[in-house]
Amino acid sequence: MRKRRATSNDVQGRHGVRTSRSECDVVIFGFRTKVFVLAVLTLLCPRCGNPAAHPVHRAVTKFTLFFVPLFPIRVKYSTQCTFCGLAGGLSKEQATGMVQQAQGAPQGYGTPQQQYPPRV
Ligand SMILES: [Zn+2]
Numbered sequence: 001m002r003k004r005r006a007t008s009n010d011v012q013g014r015h016g017v018r019t020s021r022s023e024c025d026v027v028i029f030g031f032r033t034k035v036f037v038l039a040v041l042t043l044l045c046p047r048c049g050n051p052a053a054h055p056v057h058r059a060v061t062k063f064t065l066f067f068v069p070l071f072p073i074r075v076k077y078s079t080q081c082t083f084c085g086l087a088g089g090l091s092k093e094q095a096t097g098m099v100q101q102a103q104g105a106p107q108g109y110g111t112p113q114q115q116y117p118p119r120v
Pocket residue numbers: 045046047048049050052081082083084085086
């Protein structure tokens with residue numbers, strides 16, 4: 001009889017130690033998004049109809065641990081009309097194509113005939 005009572009007391013004591021141990025672990029993690037401008041193209045805006053500058057943005061969201069960015073989780077491409085503010089999402093292929101256009105073709109008011117990418 002004595003032994004059984006002693007073992008049940010031991011189990012209760014262990015439970016108390018376990019809960020206090022888990023409270024000590026603190027992990028700070030989160031997400032951070034950085035936006036890069038890959039290129040600026042002169043496109044005909046479908047809303048305002050002006051041959052306005054359209055910067056191609058790449059937004060990279062990274063997982064952070066203790067405020068240190070570790071690895072990218074999501075990459076989003078988008079463009080925005082600087083005249084009226086119309087924003088649209090882009091696929092990776094569309095964004096790279098637009099960047100190649102901007103690097104290859106000379107910029108200026110003479111060539112605003114480029115097609116606006118279709119909206120998703
Ligand atoms: Zn516009």
